[in-house]
Amino acid sequence: MSNQCKCNCGGKSNAFTQLDEILSKYQNTKGALIPVLQEAQSAYGYLAREVVDYIAEKMNIPVSQIYGVVTFYSQFHLNPRGKNIIRVCQGTACHVRGAKAILKAVEDNLKIAAGETTSDLNFTLETVACLGACGLAPVMMVNDDTHGRLTPEGITEILDKYR
Amino acid sequence: MEMVNMIIDGGKFKVPKNFTILEATRIAGVKVPTLCNHPELRPEGNCRVCVVEVKGARSLVASCVYPVSEGMVVNTNSPAIREARRMVVELLLANHPQDCLSCQRNLHCELQTIAAEVGVRQVRFDGEKKNYPLDNSNPSLVRDQNKCIVCGRCIRACSERQGVHVYSFANRGFNTTVVPAFNQGLDKVSCTYCGQCASVCPTGAIVIKDDTAPVWQALANPAKHVVVQTAPAVRVALGEALGMPPGSVVTGKMVAALKRLGFSKVFDTNFSADLTIMEEGAEFLDRLKNGGTLPMITSCSPGWVNFAELFYPDLLDHLSTAKSPQQMFGALVKTYYAEQAKLDPANVISVSIMPCTAKKAEAIRTEMCASGYRDVDYVLTTTELAKMIQEAGIDFHFLAEENYDDPMGIATGAGVIFGASGGVMEAALRTVSELITGEELECIDFKDVRGLKGVKEATLDIGGTEVRVAVVHTLLNARKIMDKIRAGEANYHFIEIMACPGGCIGGGGQPISMTNDFRQKRIDGIYECDTKSTIRKSHLNPAIKELYTSWLGEPLGEKSHKLLHTHYHQQYRD
Ligand code: SF4
Ligand code: SF4
Ligand code: SF4
Ligand code: FES
Numbered sequence: 225m226s227n228q229c230k231c232n233c234g235g236k237s238n239a240f241t242q243l244d245e246i247l248s249k250y251q252n253t254k255g256a257l258i259p260v261l262q263e264a265q266s267a268y269g270y271l272a273r274e275v276v277d278y279i280a281e282k283m284n285i286p287v288s289q290i291y292g293v294v295t296f297y298s299q300f301h302l303n304p305r306g307k308n309i310i311r312v313c314q315g316t317a318c319h320v321r322g323a324k325a326i327l328k329a330v331e332d333n334l335k336i337a338a339g340e341t342t343s344d345l346n347f348t349l350e351t352v353a354c355l356g357a358c359g360l361a362p363v364m365m366v367n368d369d370t371h372g373r374l375t376p377e378g379i380t381e382i383l384d385k386y387r
Numbered sequence: 388m389e390m391v392n393m394i395i396d397g398g399k400f401k402v403p404k405n406f407t408i409l410e411a412t413r414i415a416g417v418k419v420p421t422l423c424n425h426p427e428l429r430p431e432g433n434c435r436v437c438v439v440e441v442k443g444a445r446s447l448v449a450s451c452v453y454p455v456s457e458g459m460v461v462n463t464n465s466p467a468i469r470e471a472r473r474m475v476v477e478l479l480l481a482n483h484p485q486d487c488l489s490c491q492r493n494l495h496c497e498l499q500t501i502a503a504e505v506g507v508r509q510v511r512f513d514g515e516k517k518n519y520p521l522d523n524s525n526p527s528l529v530r531d532q533n534k535c536i537v538c539g540r541c542i543r544a545c546s547e548r549q550g551v552h553v554y555s556f557a558n559r560g561f562n563t564t565v566v567p568a569f570n571q572g573l574d575k576v577s578c579t580y581c582g583q584c585a586s587v588c589p590t591g592a593i594v595i596k597d598d599t600a601p602v603w604q605a606l607a608n609p610a611k612h613v614v615v616q617t618a619p620a621v622r623v624a625l626g627e628a629l630g631m632p633p634g635s636v637v638t639g640k641m642v643a644a645l646k647r648l649g650f651s652k653v654f655d656t657n658f659s660a661d662l663t664i665m666e667e668g669a670e671f672l673d674r675l676k677n678g679g680t681l682p683m684i685t686s687c688s689p690g691w692v693n694f695a696e697l698f699y700p701d702l703l704d705h706l707s708t709a710k711s712p713q714q715m716f717g718a719l720v721k722t723y724y725a726e727q728a729k730l731d732p733a734n735v736i737s738v739s740i741m742p743c744t745a746k747k748a749e750a751i752r753t754e755m756c757a758s759g760y761r762d763v764d765y766v767l768t769t770t771e772l773a774k775m776i777q778e779a780g781i782d783f784h785f786l787a788e789e790n791y792d793d794p795m796g797i798a799t800g801a802g803v804i805f806g807a808s809g810g811v812m813e814a815a816l817r818t819v820s821e822l823i824t825g826e827e828l829e830c831i832d833f834k835d836v837r838g839l840k841g842v843k844e845a846t847l848d849i850g851g852t853e854v855r856v857a858v859v860h861t862l863l864n865a866r867k868i869m870d871k872i873r874a875g876e877a878n879y880h881f882i883e884i885m886a887c888p889g890g891c892i893g894g895g896g897q898p899i900s901m902t903n904d905f906r907q908k909r910i911d912g913i914y915e916c917d918t919k920s921t922i923r924k925s926h927l928n929p930a931i932k933e934l935y936t937s938w939l940g941e942p943l944g945e946k947s948h949k950l951l952h953t954h955y956h957q958q959y960r961d
Contacts, residue, residue, distance in 0.1 A: 273569060286552030288576070291568040295557040302569070 240278055242267045247282050257285060257293060261300060270301040306341045306348035308386045310366050315354030317361040322376075326362050327351065329376035333383055346387065393459040408450035408461055409437055417463050420472060420504050422497060423538035424451040425587050426903055427888075429547060433539050436475045436501060439463045447471055472505045480507065481514030482561075484533050490591040495899065497589035498536060519564070524572025526751055527580035527596055527744040527895075535592040537563050541584035548888060550863035551694070553578050575960050577697045579862065581690035581886045582744030582895015595744055595768050595896055599775055602765050605736045606649040613736045614724070615650040616716045616795070617641060619657055619806030620742040620891035621769045623912035627905070628773035628898035629783045634908025636915060639788020644776050645740075646789060652724075654795040656739065657802030659716035660814070662934070663687065664801060664925035666951050667709040667811075668818045669942035671881060675852075680704040682857075682872065682879040685811050687711040689749035690886030690895075692955065694862050699869050700957035705882075708952040712805065713739050713746055714755055716795070717762030718950040723938055724795060732758060738765045740772050742806070742894035745886065757950045768896025797930035800920030807913045808860040808890035809836035809843060812883040816847065816856070817924045824850035831923060837914070839889055839906060842868065844879075860885040860893075 246263045250256035260279060265271050271294055280287035294300040312327045331337055334347050341348040357363045360372025371382055389404040395415040402411040407430065412419050423434040432452035439450045442460035447468060450461075462468070480502060487493050522530035542554045542565060553567050553576055567576040585593040605613050626635035645653045671683050686692055686706045695706060710718070716739070721732035739746065749755070750763040767775075776783055790796070801817055804810030813833040820828050835845040836858045843858040857879045859868050865884045871877040887893045892909035902908075917923060925931065939946050 276568075286546070286555075287568040288552050288555040291566075292555035292557050296559050 240275070243275060243278060247279070257283065257290065258297075261290070261294065265300060270304050272304075273302070276302075304341055304345060306345050308346060308366055309348050309350065310364060310383075311350045311352045311355065312338070312364040313353075313355040313357070313362065314351045315358065315361075317358035318354075318363055321361045323362045325376050326364065326374050326379065329379040330364070330383070333379055347383075391455055391457040391459070393455055393457075393461065395461045396463055402455055404455070406455050408439060408441070408448070408453045408455055408459075411455050412439070412450065412461070412463055419450055419463055420501050421451055422501055422536065422589060423540065425540050425543070426901070427548075428540060428543040428587065431539055431543070433537070434475060434479075436472050436505070438468060438471050438475075440465060440468060469505070473507055476502050476505050476507050477510050477512060478514070479536050480510045481512040482516055483536070484516060490534070491594040491597065492591035496591060515561070522572045523596075524574040525578070525580065525596075526748045528573060528582060528585055528593055529596050530573070530593050531591060532564055532566070533592075534590045535565055536590055537565055538589060539565065540587040540589065541565060541593055544583045544587040548861050548863060549579070549581060549583055549886070550861075550866045551577060551579060551581075554584070577960060579690045579693040579697065579886060580745040580748045580895075581693075581862065583887065584895075585744065586895050586897070586899050595770055596747060597771060598747065598765050598767055599771050602738055602767060602775070605738070605765075610734060611736050612651045612728075612730055612734055613649070613738060614652045614654060614720055615645055615738045615740060616654045616656045616659070616713070616720075617645070617740045618713065618742055618746075618891065619660065619803045619810075619913065619916075620894060620897070620909070621740050621772070622803075622916070623806065623892060623909040624742060624769050624897045625773060626783075627900060628770060629776065631784075632908075633900055633902055633905040634910075634912040636912045637783075638916065639790070640783055640786045641772075642791055643786045643789040644781050644783060645772075647781050647786075648775060648779055650738070652792045652795075653789075654716070654720075655791045655798045655802070656712045656716055657798030657805070658795045658928070658930060659712040659719070660802035660805040660811075661799055661925035661928045661931050662715050662719075662951070663709055663712050663805075663811075664814050664818050665931060665935070665942045666715075666947055667707045668815050668822060668925075670707055670709060671815065671819060672822060673943065675880065682877060682882045683707055684881075685883045685885075686955075687805065687811060688745070688885045688887070688891070689743065690745040691862065691865060691884045693745060693748070693958065694865060694886065695869070696955055696958040697960070698866070699873070702869060702872060703955040703957075705872065706955055708954065710755075710951055710953050711746075711749065712802075713741060713766075714749065714762060714953070715951050717750070717755065718757040719795070719934075721758035721760045721762065722950065723934065726938075727794070732760055735760075736764050737762065738767065739763050740767050740769065742769050742891045742897045743887075744768060744895040746896070754953055768894075770896055770898055773898065794930045794933065797928060798920075799925055799928045800917035800923035801925040802928075803916040803920065804913055806891045807837070807910045808885050809833075809838065809858045809883065810890065810913070811885075812836045812856055812858050812881070814925055815881070818926045820847075820849050821924065821926065823852065826850075828924075836883070837910075839910070854881065855879045856881045856883075858883045860890055861888050862886050 338351045362374045363372045390401045419437050422436045430451040432449040437450045438447035440462040517533045519532035545553045622638040626637040627633050642653050684705045720737040725732040747766040750766045755762050801814035817831050841864045847854045889906040
């Protein structure tokens with residue numbers, strides 16, 4: 225890899241002091257990519273592109289490979305996360321009881337698609353394969369609260385509690 | 388070599404110990420189907436279409452990654468095996484956009500071939516179709532992830548062969564994709580446009596950008612004078628694209644076909660390759676004499692130039708300022724040629740036929756307008772030319788050979804060897820030696836710099852001066868030598884670097900070949916053209932001499948500087 229800084233910072237001192245600390249902690253550890261990513265994410269909340277680029281440069285790992293790792297594990301996030309995490313179940317039980325319509329109602333309410341975060345950073349919307357609460361289908365969780373037997377009409381009322 | 392005994396389909400065979408089962412079956416005359424495996428890349432065992440039975444193993448094994456062992460008993464053909472292979476392919480087809488008839492890879496697609504070979508007659512699953520946007524972001528390649536079968540060959544080609552690491556697997560399960568970092572277009576990542584990924588992709592998921600439409604249009608416009616140049620490596624690969632054996636030399640037929648297509652003049656890039664030697668040779672002598680930056684590195688391969696500008700911006704002074712033959716040619720078409728032929732350059736369209744996808748990007752660099760116009764208007768690859776010939780209904784096999792037009796079709800054997808790794812170096816040495824010593828060379832074949840070895844080196848005594856040269860091909864080897872230069876450990880004077888394996892004959896715009904020695908056959912074709920040439924040194928090309936005396940002046944002179952030299956700059960891609 226090039227030793228040159230490839231961003232457009234013009235060589236200005238960088239804003240990654242915390243990241244530098246993490247990187248130097250793992251400097252001599254082999255296979256340290258995952259712990260570095262984990263710590264970087266908990267330091268910055270998510271893995272911004274600049275953060276990933278910086279890690280790639282410092283650890284001398286192609287950025288494409290890091291991108292592959294980050295997208296493989298669901299624990300990593302490439303975008304900022306909202307204050308409230310909504311997870312709409314798309315499991316089989318929920319599916320037959322109209323989970324698609326629930327998701328659509330949430331998407332319409334928040335004006336974002338699954339996987340996205342509202343611009344005020346209040347909500348992040350995700351789908352999950354199964355929340356294990358099939359008896360309550362269709363289900364979604366907001367943070368640690370389970371909401372079951374949902375109807376599209378009832379979505380606004382629930383979301384308003386978190387606004 | 389240590390051998391092991393094994394039984395394949397009931398027959399006894401001795402095979403080298405380090406073979407995979409797949410390699411062993413080839414010895415046994417069995418053709419096990421493969422998809423993610425590529426003969427030139429490390430096997431990965433991703434697709435499982437190559438399954439066979441190994442006695443004692445609990446399930447079918449992927450033969451491309453499974454090593455042989457003493458006493459192994461392998462069965463390659465049973466109902467269970469055939470069913471398993473068919474299942475793999477059916478599952479791939481279940482979410483594949485089956486628009487073969489309008490796909491660029493129609494009739495040249497490994498997925499199609501495999502489907503036919505394993506006997507898929509119906510697709511029993513109706514899978515969810517993917518719906519990814521096209522990556523049309525760049526001048527060279529088009530990526531259609533919907534056609535990607537996630538075999539990972541492009542990842543391996545770009546990393547193992549080129550050391551560029553553009554792609555990786557991303558996401559998981561059904562959503563697994565093969566993409567550049569952050570799923571960006573190739574224009575936003577450090578891609579060199581070398582096209583090696585396209586040449587290993589088994590499907591239409593990475594294809595050459597098709598620029599034939601505007602060329603057809605220009606040819607149909609009577610107000611335009613359409614001139615074409617053909618690169619050295621095209622003549623040894625075009626035949627292959629049209630059904631002839633690899634390495635067939637089809638220069639005369641190609642010229643005839645281009646005339647039938649309606650080009651006003653058919654010229655040879657070999658002419659400007661000779662010119663490149665005059666300018667680059669003079670530059671080398673100048674650097675040698677006056678303490679310029681050494682080693683000097685060739686700059687004819689735009690994939691390599693992109694690589695240098697992306698990864699070694701601190702070393703750009705090492706690159707020769709001489710333009711590539713394509714661009715030298717382009718700069719002369721709308722100046723020198725237009726003047727001679729009394730044409731208004733505004734009505735001249737300059738087309739080039741290249742073995743290379745990066746040439747498409749080179750032609751649209753902002754500085755490539757030395758003539759006051761776009762020096763090269765359209766770049767077509769060998770593959771695109773083959774399609775035009777087919778589309779026009781020209782029966783290539785029955786075409787009588789024709790000759791290039793004067794004056795820019797006159798070239799030497801030194802020009803043609805530009806098409807093979809080592810050729811630029813050899814051509815330069817033929818001229819530089821005679822310029823230094825003033826004597827005629829006895830032996831003009833510099834065989835040390837020829838061939839497919841990744842890094843070739845030679846030390847020469849030229850009139851008492853020791854000249855150390857190196858020749859490398861593939862960007863992985865380029866990276867190795869550049870790292871040495873950066874570390875101050877390379878004591879060469881002159882280095883030739885080509886981005887593609889084997890040089891331009893292995894370019895990303897060439898027809899895709901699966902025979903194992905196709906590169907060597909094309910190289911043989913190139914040197915056959917050289918030996919058959921009456922003149923084999925660039926500085927003896929009469930048309931080049933005439934160009935300098937009547938129009939250009941001296942190598943490195945004012946006019947040369949304006950038209951034939953260029954500069955490089957660091958590339959930022961975000
Ligand atoms: S990639 Fe192959 S199988 Fe897919 S549409 Fe193109 S030709 Fe057909
Ligand atoms: S064109 Fe070359 S550098 Fe770009 S992705 Fe393909 S193989 Fe890699
Ligand atoms: S783009 Fe082509 S080579 Fe790359 S993984 Fe997909 S099918 Fe394989
Ligand atoms: S060819 Fe062997 S697993 Fe794909």
